[in-house]
Amino acid sequence: MESRGWHVTLLQIMLLLVLLALPAAADCTWDSLTDYTFNYEGAYSSQAYKASFKDGEKAPYKCQDGYLPSSQYSGPRILNATCRGDHWEWDARNLQCRQVVCPQPTPIADGKVDPPQGIFREDATVQYTCNQGFTLNGDATRRCQNNATWSGNDPTCEQRCPEPKPLPHGEIKTNRIYEIGAIIIYVCDDGQRSSATCGEDLKWRPEPPSCTDTKRQTVALPPSPPLPTTTTTTTTTTPLPPTQCSPLPSPTYGKLFSKDGFRINASVFFTCDEGYALHGPAKLVCQTTGIWDPAMMPTCTAPPPWIIILSVCLAVLASLVLCCLGFFYFMRRRRRSTPPPRNYRRQIRKPGPYDAISNDEVARLGKPLPVTSL
Known part of the structure; x- marks a missing residue:
């Protein structure tokens, strides 16, 4: 009986040793998920609901506040990492988080922006002011938002009169x-x-x-000396x-x-x-x-100066064109009305010795046809 009990105890001890020898199934931890960010530019944060995750469980992760996915990434803003035994399987390993930087603020005409340039990260602000004689129309302060854009719209400086002071009475x-x-x-x-x-x-x-002031206060005198008091009335x-x-x-x-x-x-x-x-x-x-x-x-x-200059140039050009046309017309009329000289005789060409030669005769001679001169 004792031998049987000894065998049972020995079997339990051996089973315990076998269980201890087996590798324990490790869980995925939230720290191991964030530690994996060394492959990326920037850091990650997420809405972690517990510190460890079982096999097959998912944990959402995204870029930290102040960081945005790079322009090469076109996936969802929030990703899921799946626990596979003791390691994480990522949805997108090509996700890179870059720090939020707003573009340079737009310059303002007839005013200035402070600071005019620099590196503007999230929550950075710039101030807009106008030159003397101009009034700012829009937001005087703009802030770099978490989407890398400036808050509000570009302000402008306009010529305006100051707000009138209150009018007494x-x-x-x-x-x-x-x-x-x-x-x-x-x-x-x-x-x-x-x-x-x-x-x-x-x-x-x-x-x-x-x-x-239309609300004047008047003092009425008493009708008799025994009444030392005065009565104050208000008229409107x-x-x-x-x-x-x-x-x-x-x-x-x-x-x-x-x-x-x-x-x-x-x-x-x-x-x-x-x-x-x-x-x-x-x-x-x-x-x-x-x-x-x-x-x-x-x-x-008055019209802008360039309109005046253009009008003058067009007027001068039109005058020159009219003068040229008038000059050519006058010269043409004069040439037609001029009589020929007194000793002028029209030269009439007389037939030459070669006028009656045929082409066959010229070909037999082998010489070119001479030109008859006047």
Whole structure:
């Protein structure tokens, strides 16, 4: 009985030794997946949900933040690595991660960008500013995004008047367009109205009006001495509705026409002198609110210099062509009308001695046919 028990114990020990001798099935680890990135430019990160993976399990991986696949790679952004025993099997071994670098920022006309050039990695920023007399239209700050592009759009520098300052005891009516020729309306609380135009010097002319405070405080004296107190009352003046719009000046190198003046519902027309072009609306209408529509004063500008030069050259060329044609016509008429000289006689050719020789005779002579001279 003891011998049988001894055999069972010995069998268990031998089985345990056999199991220990067998190689343990190793799992794939997340560290071994990331360690494999030495074959690539850059590093990888992923949404790992555990530290080890069994055979056949998959782990997603992608380029780290701040890196993008190289231009030679056209596969999916997120790949899967499959655990095969104790090693990983990759979906795409040709994937290369390169650091995100944005292109050089676009230069801005009539302004500058800071810094103008360099290596712009993710989250790098550039600042745009305009020269004196110009206003920035667009984002002043742009950031290098994780897709290697700049945020926003390219800003521009435009000639504009500054935003008008607040009007004490009144308000300013504007459409927020401050380009050259723009019109703003000053409306005082007491009903006074005036307008200002953005000039070519980028200043508002004329100056804003001085509005009076309509909420005046008055002190009423008591009717009898026994009452030592004073009573303070506040009076408010209701502004009257406007009867006309603010007067408009004639544009430089142009004229202004209005049948009804600047009254409500009146129309004002603009024209330019000869050689100048009208830029802006040719007609303004005075609305019932006392504001011109559209709120933009037109301007008269001269044509570009190259158009003037081209016109002069074409005029000179046309004059030369006409002169040449006239000269040739005159010479031709003169040649036809000139009589021949007095001793002029028309030479009539007389028959020569060889005129009656046939071709056969010439061939027998073996000599060329002589030319009869006059």
